[in-house]
Amino acid sequence: MQKLFIFSLLIMLAACSADATAPTPTAVPPEGQPAAATPLVVDEPPATVAATDDNGQPVIMDGRNEDGTFYRGAVDAPVTVIDYSDFL
């Protein structure tokens, strides 16, 4: 009886030790499916950064105002320069 108790105690200790060191299982995607991508940590861009094209070059937005004049730049830019000039 004492031997059985000691044997059981050793089994329990071994099980606890194995749990403490067991590696975290890695999820394996089902066959034929790609593994989930590791989420990227991306810094949020500052609000003042202008839009860029696929090559990273700044994109200048062109458009037309309700009064019929044309503008160049972000429609909500904090500063507006009205250029009164002649082509000649």
Added chain:
Amino acid sequence: MGAEKEIIDTYVTAGQVKIIYWPITDIGPRSVDAAAAAHCVGEQNADLFWAYHDLLFENYGETYRGDRDYFIDQAAAVGADREVFAACFDEGESHAFVRELDQERRDMGILQRPTFDINGQFVYGAPPFETFDAVIQEALQ
């Protein structure tokens, strides 16, 4: 506008400044033709308006002597449809619109050419970029 490229490179591409072109037509019918031509190109595409604007300014000597065919050729050069442009230019509505804008700026007291209204702060003539830079920086505060 000699400092325009620096303003664009420094502030427009950063989303901090928007430039609006407002025609002054003090030099007579050719002034009206040039501004009307630019608006006809812009009717097709706002991007083309600015390409045409830059082209006319870069070639201001030829623009000064430009006739209908010159404006049509330049419009085609920036990618505008030649026939659509010619119809717009000949129809005259853009000429009338440009004259309206010109009268409007006179009524606002904008009498010097060129004049730049930077968030209500006026800059006259063609000063260096540093002058614009200072006014824009103040406006951004």
